[in-house]
Amino acid sequence: MSELWVLSSILLVLVVALMAGAWTPAALFFTAALTTYLLGMVELETALASFTNAGLVTLVLIILSTAALEKTSLLGKLSQVVGQGSLASTMAKLGLSTALLSSFTNNTAVVSSLIGVVRRNQSHAPAKLLLPLSYAAILGGTLTLIGTSTNLIVNSFVENAGLEPLGFFEFSMIGAVIVTLGVGLLVLLANVLPDRREESAEESLPYLLEARVAKLSQLIGKSVLDNRLRALKKLYLVELERSGIRICPVPPHLVLQSEDILRFGGAVESVELLHQFDGLEWFGKQQAKGQNLIEAVLSPTSKLVGTSLKVSKFRERFDGAVLAIRRGHHPLKGGLGDIELQAGDVLLITPGDSFSHNAKLAADFVAVSGLDLSVRLDSKRSRWVLGGFVLTIFASLIGALPLIKGLILLLISYVAIGAVSLTELKRRFPIELVVIVGSALSLANLMLSTGLANDIASFILTSLNGFGVFAAFVCVYFLTLLLTELITNNAAAALAFPVAYAIALNYGVDTRPFILAVVFGASASFISPYGYQTNLMVYSAGNYRFTDFLRVGIPLSVLYSSIVIILVPLLFPF
Template sequence: MTIPDLPNNHALAMLLITIIALYFFRRDDIPLQTSSLAVIAILALVFTVFPFEDNGVHLEPSSLFYGFGHEALVTVCGLMIIGHALVRTGALEPIGRNLAKLWKISPTLSLLVTLLVAGTLSAFVNNTPIVVLFLPILISVAIRTKTDSSPMLLPMGLATLVGGMTTTIGTSTNLLVVSVASDMGFRRFGMFDFAPPALIAAAIAIIYLWLIAPRIIPDRTPSLPDTSPRIFGGYLNINEEGSCVGKTVAEIRKLTDNQMLIEFIQRKPDYRNVIPLPDTKIKAGDRLKVKDYPDRLKEYETVLNATLHTEKHKVDSEHPLVEEKQTLAEIVVIQSSGLNGQTLKQANFKERFGVAVLALHRDGKAMDLGRRSLNKVPIQTGDVLLVQGDDEQVNVLKAARGLLIIDGAANLPYSKKAPLALGILISVILVAALGLLPIAVSSLCGVLILLATKCINWDDASSALSSQVILIVAASLALGAAMMKTGGAEYMAQMFVALAFDLPPAGILSALMLLLAVLTNIVSNNAAAVIGTPIAISVANQLNVPVEPFVLAVLFGANLSFATPMAYKTNVLVMNAGGYKFSDFMRVGIPLIILMWVTLSFVLSWMYL
């Protein structure tokens, strides 16, 4: 084994920055957007302070910003908006309705059909709306048939990841690998160019997810058992000697640290309802209608020197608080909600929807933060909120953008624009598949038509975009370009070949895919893919073998995000909805990774080497 000589200082700096970037991408306590922006800023700063030239060509720091206008990012954003339009218009509702009917006939066959449909749809649409569609359907089936939902949800979620591997637009990872390889002079893959090896592996994966995975998943209870404290309604009677007489609503709310929300004020002599505006003054004899936890209501009673009543009686041992006709709902926060990074207080969640948040679940378990601090916890995509409210309030939540109700009975939305939205998606795919327009152009035109036909509005379009995806794509492209131009990628490729010098080309290809599979379950799959693509091309050139299978090894390896919940955002959605543990993903995901790794290694070697 011959160890290659050390590269130039800039290349070494890029390798160090890459290691640091991958570490920060993995950190849960630092937003991915912040880490991505830091990478871009550091790269630009390094090449500004320490200029780099290669064969007389100066690397402009501003060139590292080109990722924000890269065709891969434009395509990713366009497809995210189109996928969101399918959800908003209910274009997928007929599929969900018919699948729900099929489950009544044959659960075993229905699971297979569900996996096939979910995988097929994910080949053309971002898999988040697909998971959003299927979660309520499968939970509803489990409720109706009185069976456990665990054997259904995790296989369905992983099937969408498997399906996304089969086309160039199936995932943002695919688009990035294809675009980076094209930027480096390799021919551009067509829409279905790598579908044959992907479909062979997908067929084996679907059989595993259908017949084996459900049998090795332990029984899990839903993520939000019905055990949280409830909200009760009551009336605070304002006494003559009360400290809040003459104060405004805003002033008395301040006395309760702004925790107390007044629904309305009943005022003498006829106890008419008065709207509790901030400057409304409180009078003796007023009755404040409030809802909260019992201990908080008693606290309000003490702070305001008021008397807590039910509808007719003073609250005491003989006349306790009564829970009103309230319903519970499980709310999954998805990307388009606009809540990511905000606290419930900052988002005015209670004021907007009128419901009370009883619990917050993250990574499959309740966050033990205490009720007082719940409103101050930054919300993340994939979080599950247990809320309580009346039927009308829950219905408002069902119609809200970016909030998924997992109650097993929520009606899927459907509008007259649904066929048009579906037709636009099909047209975008066909035009690109036939080579009439690049996918970046066709997807952008599709978004324009969706807006022009009012299938969606600009609020819908902006909410569909993910700042995490945009920044991680831009940062990954900048890092990949810097590594390639400084020779860092070439050095990593030389080291990889040196370490695997005893292996034939097929073995090196297989080892590269396995390396990416491990990396993608630990850090961002987009970052792994963009960093791995130039390395793959360098390895192929050093071995003097075809480049295509090595690029595909990176593409497939970076998509094997099956073994950890944090490997892909839909894994978190499934984990929270099904009450899975981290070990469940490893139990099901690791055998699936091995199956697909072995299959794809053999197929790529057979077809290309």
């Protein structure tokens, strides 16, 4: 009994810490699993075996394989649909294409590649398309077993429990209905999202840029108006700081002095406008050598969150200078180097020579766009990468070659033809995901062996007061959905699976419907920008407010949940 209470306490602390964002999910799961080992609740061999689970190995190999897939022309061809035709037809084509691509490649990469294209199109406001783009990528993950890491994580639990693994297309019929009706709903809701192209200059130019008036500058002794600092296209003078005193708004007839600090609100392309002023030292100028700029979205688990550029020593840490920062549609104020960074902030960076090889990029940023803009594979190698991937999946489906062996051979071929390097694979290795899944598998085994999962299942069944197995299935689905919105999808799947499995065993029914309740529930992140990586990526890029997610996400979540609750028991009877 004491062991059960200790495990309950560990899991309770884990859930609270995940919701509070105290540490990264990987650190929290590993600490919880390590604690159970130190307390003698699990043997070392058993704990380590969780990190060599076949499903987990498959997940790692799939993620590494997408490093080459992202370099093919496939994503570039998809971008051609943006801006062609009416808003409804564009959204339909973009949504279905994105969902299809996301069913077999990394949805974060798909969204990252298309954000810039959507923002540059002239026919439709980016805010009309970016949030549907993220939703379509999430919907597409329900089409196949490899559509999202969550599916493969659940499959790891399934194999670990001694059950038959999930099939590659086992739930594709349900996923196809979800994608078709989900994209259809997004088309109908096309006009619900805002068109913020008509907003005032200050609201629509969210990047904060900073520059200092150098000594002997030709700007000194002339007013803001005379220096034409108020007549800049897509650049708005927000604030002037002199001797520590901030002046906002800036009077047009204020005469500039040496060492004045000017802060602007501007679009990405407006950075070039600062170059035309002789004697204006803009933030990060020393590192600029004509290289392409990079946009990077700050991850919720980044160590930079809660610190400033100065405190974190960003330039030394990443070999890159931050030129500007944006935070959704919120105008930022204060010194660029002193702003306390938040999850979802977009940093405009001038990269140094070693920036793209920095191992910390994957841990601190959800997406870094611009790194591979000029590194596309030639047509011959693109065909090999795509053909090899399709052949590997097909060989696995017909039983000619196990998926793990096929993926290992595929990766070796990718390295051999130069489609991906060992350095890239090392950089892309999902160490945090491995730690989360391996630790979660160990905790799930303990929940089942100690009877904790069974006790939680019994509590849920008692609470339902005899409503039956269907009500229990619905409860598992919504429990997973709630956890997904609160603590991210992978953590939700890890905590919900043992409870779902125990409930199915309590009823003595087939476990498949309850497993699929976790699969679909863990992918149902539509209401919060923080529940899923792609939502966070478009949150800043589209200048969205939290209410925008509610406006479109709630109807989509209701439709998605209705389809799952109706079709899963119908196609997978209890």
